[in-house]
Amino acid sequence: MDFSLTEEQEMFRGHIRKMLDKFGGTQLAREMIDNNPENLKKVYTTLAELGCSGINIPEEYDGMDLDALDLVPTFEEMGRSLVPGLFMETSALVVPILKKYGTEQQKQQYLSAIASGETWISFAALEPFNDFSPAGIQCTLVQHDGQYVLNGTKTLVPEAELADAFLVLVRTNQEDQEDGLSLVLIDKTEELNIEKQSSFDESTHVAKIEFNQLVIKEDQIIGEVDKGWTQLQEGLLYFNAALSSYIVGAMESVVNMATEYAKIREQFGQAIGRFQAIKHSIVNMKVNLEIARSLSHYANWVVDTDEFDREAAIYSARTYATEKFIEVSAHNIQIHGGIGFTEEIDCHLFVKRARYYDQYLGSTPFYQEKVVASLGW
């Protein structure tokens, strides 16, 4: 029994933290609010130089061939600084799907480019007025004269500007509404019709993409045709484990902010941290953080195994993390008082991101149902 990260993993965390601090931490998220991604691009280059983008990529594609758990320090540190971008979508969704279902040619084309930090991939799944279920996917990919033609609209596509390609979830079979979906990889070209959407979490950009008679080659389809939903669920296990790590890092920042503020802010001649109303509120935040961290570390360990509780562990890590992230970031504003409600300090960035992630690719009740279903109840 040893439930901890290794010394190497912790050391690696140290390097990433130092680098992100040098770039100003949450300053990167603030620059995205101003539509200035220059430093973020530099950070991504540095992350790739440190090897982060190749951690879970096999050696033959220039990666380090390590496990999901080895990505945890990177995600937690990115979460601490609310680093935006497509690292999670690329490393924790596209890479596991390509590794499991991609053809040799697809792996060669994308995995090395991802490992070296050349290629970042976004995920286009959601559609206007629809939920994240098979029935909610109506973008059609139809075979026609030996070609595939894509039509439809995707919404809430993250960081389309930074993306080099998109993993797109499309309907290939009208009869089978339970599945009948497929995954395709589309490189970003001028002909794609991308329109920026406005979101209250301005540090993460989302866009609408309209596909109008876009011609797709067969070798752009990942894995088996019509089995995209099932394949995606496997990828989402890795993604949700990663997301829970990112959130743990963000929650840690929030707890630190609240703790440090309660030590220096004085009212009635006392540091407010001496009042139990404040102290106990921060302790509750800390307890939520530690439980989320334990769930998340386990989720990232179990995802690479075939343990019986693999799915339940990952979905419960996600629901717990998203739910508690909202709670702690709200308490953080309360503890900061009036200043917490301004744009001046970071409290609001965390509240907005918490809400964004809670509703990203499903919501808390959506994943709670997955927990229960995966346990066979």
Next chain:
Amino acid sequence: MDFSFTKKEEKFRTELRTWLEANLPEGWLEGKRDLPEDLDEYSRVLRAWQRKLYEGGWAAIAWPKEYGGRNASLMEEIIYHQEMVRVKAPPLINYIGIHMVGPTLIDIGTDEQKEKYLKKILTGEEIWCQGYSEPGAGSDLTGLKTRAVKDGDRWLINGQKVWTSFGHVADKCFLLTRTSTHPEKKHRGITVFMMDMHQPGVETLPIVQMDGHKDFNEVYMTDAVATDADIVGKVDSGWHVLIALMLHERTGIGAELFTLEKQFNDTVELAQQYKVNGKPLIENPLVRQKLANFYARVRGSLLNYYKNLTTTIKNGQPGAETSIDKLVVTELNQALSAFAVEIQGHQGVLFDKDAVADPKWQHLFLASFGQTIGGGTSEVQRNTIGERVLGLPKDMGR
């Protein structure tokens, strides 16, 4: 990250499991687990169980071999808890003797004290209780007023203790007394005595709890007698003894977390059995959401316990983080038992022999209110976490 058990650990588990199957009271494994209501009879049955554990070498596995233990590793202790929870083993009547008094005596007791007490703790011949809380001194033990005064070659003890677990069956008491007064440093001037409970001047009165049980007692001392040989450590340095004692709680709240996990699984079973409008309750989306939420909390608490345990194994002793485990398990226990009662609908109010589900959730629900108080209230745990883990300043007035 490694969740596996070594071969040696698995062998230990098998050995214990085999022993339990052969030695648990008759019918126990099949579900006949009713303990006698009559106090004397109850005590007799549990003393006999303690004796059996001793004879099998399972009475105090963490103690050194030379004192009758097994020198068990932390992981073996964990396995021991898991297996005891699995078979719902009878309660350990000498819990305080085994887990607190014994290890403390081994650590700082005199040779005579070890000789005199240790074996009797193991066999169940002498049951121990601890005299800590008083009506005016609960969470703040420095406020205790029970006095021990030197009178020739003996000490005379006067005062009152409250919330004394096992007090009604105990032969000996690990007693905190005030032996001198320091207005500034109140934790100085406290002395620990090992007091004989069977003497004139010691009176025990049971306290009836809100669940009808009588697990705790008030203990009144009127010129009760102890000698120098009964002092643990030195006069006036009882606070150090307390700290030494707390360090022995290596696996702390583990057994309660394993029990909680089992109770959660029982709750799921309950939701599968109960029907509302002809359909099993577990098909209700709101019930499913709540169960998913409990699943995350129960699993998360258990994993967090393993995380803290890993730190304990690495550092040799538990850190302040373990306060999180105590806080979480007791509050979660309260929420979960309330939920288990809630989903029984109008039948949820049926109590004791008429309760419709086993385990008796109604009892667990009522008993849960004591757990967020005993052993350090949730508020005290939050202060500990706030001050010792997060480094927040101490409360006003302290």
